[in-house]
Amino acid sequence: MDEKLFVPYLKELADKYSLAQDVEVELTDGEVIVSCDKGSFRFVYDLAKIKEAEADQVVPLLHWRNKRRYVELKNILKTGMIEDARGIRIHHIVPKDIFNSSLQNILAYETDLVEMITGEKVDRIFADFSSDVYTNCIVSAGRLRVSMELGFSPEGSEPVLLHEIVARTGIASDVVVDTQMQQYPIYLLRGKETEHYNEIDNELYGLDNTQADCIRFILGVLGEPEKIPELQKQGKHLAAVYRAAEKATKVLEYVEAEC
């Protein structure tokens, strides 16, 4: 986490939108601890760290829920621009970082995203892990089927991310047609090196986009702390889906996940 930007931005926006007073922020390994007039909250983004016994004491930090591209994919379905999602293709093959530190975290990310975008609950999973670096999954969520390619690429690699919704009336995707990789708003060409910048949030300018998503997620919870039990329940569900995936790998069966 970029402490120099993250902490002041979080405090600034909490104050600006009157979400909490006297905000103090502590960044520790895999979590953000926020103390304010509404209480003290442990927001955990390394979900693999959450032990079953403490699942009711922490808040899973589901930062992807605040990523604009996913919010808009959800809106495309919600507003009926495309109707009746039937299939989703997901690629999530990225270098390890603090947010993508284990297959459990990646699976939680994508499971929650499927549920957020479609409103369906993942009920069964088939997975076959290749140690702790990669897994393919076929996931059932009601009438929906999802294919997931989840894993790690070498350090410094471009992320391979795709979310494509196949519905009865159309397709929605976060990757441009006829391309294979994420595109960026800025490319800097200087000889052999091509740098890119991904500035999409002026209010949190300069901050890594996922960290910006974390801030917006935390602000959302501070604004509506009554939603915490629902988030904790979801955290347990995501852990159950991972356990089901592990079991599927052992028994090579479609395994039911607790809803």
Add this chain to the structure above:
Amino acid sequence: MKQINVAIASLTHAHVRKYYQTLHDNAKLNWVAVSCATEAVAEDFKLYGYDVPIYYSTEQMLIEHPEIDGVIIASENFRHFGDMELCCKYGKHMLSMKIPTFDMEEYDRMIDMVKKAGVLCQVELEMTYNPTTRRVQELVQAGAIGDVISFNATNITLSPVWAFPWQGDPEISYGKKIPLREGDPRFRGGALSDHPHIFDTLRWITGSDFDYVFADVADNIRDIPEEDVLYVTGRMKNGCKFLLDPSWCRHEEHISRPSPGWEVFPKRMEVNYSIVGTKGVLQADCFGPNVYFNGGPNNRYTIQYTYFDEWIGMMDEFYDCIIHNKQPKINLEWHKRTVEAMVRCYDSIAAGKPVYM
């Protein structure tokens, strides 16, 4: 330069249009005749303006043209055995469409029949001749991404069932009417039956064969009696995992003849590879990038494909095999294990479990 004499039988397969240009342009191939399954098929063929004699019976064509060396069997799946029998009877080499048959006993009889007739039978899996596929295979086998952990591929297209209605008829497409699974109103013979290519490429690139397959179908995105969206995963005998998407997940206009404006989604057909190795990841698009326009009958933003030369390489191999009496790379025996894996995918859908080979 020695020529071979080639004919096309039936002209009802969706791929047949791809052969016209190649047979016309390639001086090594002397296009002798075509047989048309129906009057309507003949009328459609005449619109292309090729000066090639038309017959309404494949056998009649073979009798009238004993000079024919090879026949492209471009018929519906359930007619392939009968067409092969005819070719064997008259001693003609064959280029079979991508699915000779899904009936594995019939498949074995095809192999025997071809052997006894002393002719060769190449199977049309044109992705073998796609330059991107070729480069990907070279890169992987040279160790560019280390050991392959997982081979993932899509072969996703619009559905041809409105232009080629036989592909929407389970008995004609699959050969039998078999329910997808208990209580499901749909039958085998849809998107999976149309997309063997990535199953084959997987075998070439990993140098291995299927250990188990697990497949599941989504509810359909169109009202047809066969599957149209499905996913397949599994493991090869060498331990490599895979995930394949052979869906008809691109929407189409319900038109009776492939023509501009057929696609609703800008890109009507894709074959993509995403190969994860111990040292890196390889992403490849076999049909992209391209050029783009909006216009045509529906004024939609559309992809104009810029290369489709697979058919040239495939016909070059067919020629080479006939001239030099060689076995084609994709022959009936090699392809049998690919078709068998596809059948096992249907079995897996029915059972809700992985199926071992």
